[in-house]
Each structure stands twice: as structure tokens, then as C-alpha cells.
Amino acid sequence: MREDTKGCTFGVESQYVELAAEVFSLLADATRVRIVLALRDTELPVNALAEIVGKSPTAVS
Secondary structure: OOHHHOOOOOOOOOOOHHHHHHHHHHOOOHHHHHHHHHHOOOOOOHHHHHHHHOOOHHHHO
């Protein structure tokens, strides 16, 4: 079976529902999504990451 044809196996009573909601709320901010995308292939120091996403190092940290 191909990986892209598998369906979701979690139901409405799944223990992961609350976790999924928390993850989605964390990703609701565009800067956080940009940070995740910037870090998907490599680790980066805060200053480099801040420059990539166009925010201050304090905001990224």
C-alpha cells in the first residue's frame, strides 16, 4: 500500500485530539510556520533563523 493512500485512523475519542488542537494553535502564527519550514532540513543558530524569517532574534528565541 502506498503511503499517500492511507487514511486517518484516529476517531473523535482519540487521545491525540487535544494534542492535535494544541499543535494547530501553535502553528496559527505565520512566523512559527516560517520557523518550522526553515528548520525542516537543518539546525540553525537563532541569529540566522531570525534573519531568514525577518524577525528579531529575541522574537525567534
